[in-house]
Amino acid sequence: MTLDTDPYTAQTLVRRAVVRLRTTTAAPLTFGGIRTGDRIPITSVAGTRSPDLHTLTIREGRGLGGQTWIRHTPQFVDDYGTARTITHDYDRQILAEGISALAVAPVIVDDTLAGLIYVGTREPRPLSQKLLSALFREGIRTSTELAVHTRKSPTSSSADADSVELARLRRFYAEIRQLVSTSPDTSVGPRIRELLDSAFTPDSTITLTPRQLDVLALAALGHRNAAIADRLGLSPATVKSYLRAAMARLDAHSRHEAVGRARELGLIG
Incomplete structure (x- = not known):
């Protein structure tokens, strides 16, 4: 430029x-x-x-x-x-x-x-x-x-000062999803997921699985596949599989496009 x-x-x-x-x-x-x-x-x-x-x-x-x-x-x-x-x-x-x-x-x-x-x-x-x-x-x-x-x-x-609060909320959302996904306590996990998902009103009939949402939420923070795998207790290959499936459902050609599309549809924070 x-x-x-x-x-x-x-x-x-x-x-x-x-x-x-x-x-x-x-x-x-x-x-x-x-x-x-x-x-x-x-x-x-x-x-x-x-x-x-x-x-x-x-x-x-x-x-x-x-x-x-x-x-x-x-x-x-x-x-x-x-x-x-x-x-x-x-x-x-x-x-x-x-x-x-x-x-x-x-x-x-x-x-x-x-x-x-x-x-x-x-x-x-x-x-x-x-x-x-x-x-x-x-x-x-x-x-x-x-x-x-x-x-x-x-x-x-997009560079407005409100981005500070938005960035913090997105990080909070992703980390809560991570904690629920890796917690051995299965009694409260489903309820927390339900509360998280109720905060969003999807603008389409496209749906993603909880694991696909977990992976996308961490990808939205800039995490690479290895880091996402480490955080969710998965293998990098499994993370890649979830990302590919999410991209297919969202008709996206890259992880960045998938994140943007998911946010536009109100599927993730």
């Missing part, structure tokens, strides 16, 4: 956002960069302890930023080092900073990812709602400012 503005202007806007975010929230570490073709080099950093982040280049689908690249929505992990929902291509740079929790917001112009803005903390505790909301607002603000310079459309609504 090539922005219709000079690189200096785009980098300046991200730099201002990175500094402003750290100043207004007292966050330990903020950083970001503007997309250049098929990569996003991190060029703006505030609060760094080492030069390693300046060598970081994000690519689509890799790491937490790579997930945001694909989904165009904010993403976060409360324990980066042990997170199983992301790839760990950038552990050397991230862990060198002592980062515990990490979040990233997209900069979107004309429905295209233009850059990323991150915030990281070094304390072993979940990211606060206040900090996440501030980050996502910076993503929206920078998207709008960049759109003015490019004379294009600003960020899509």
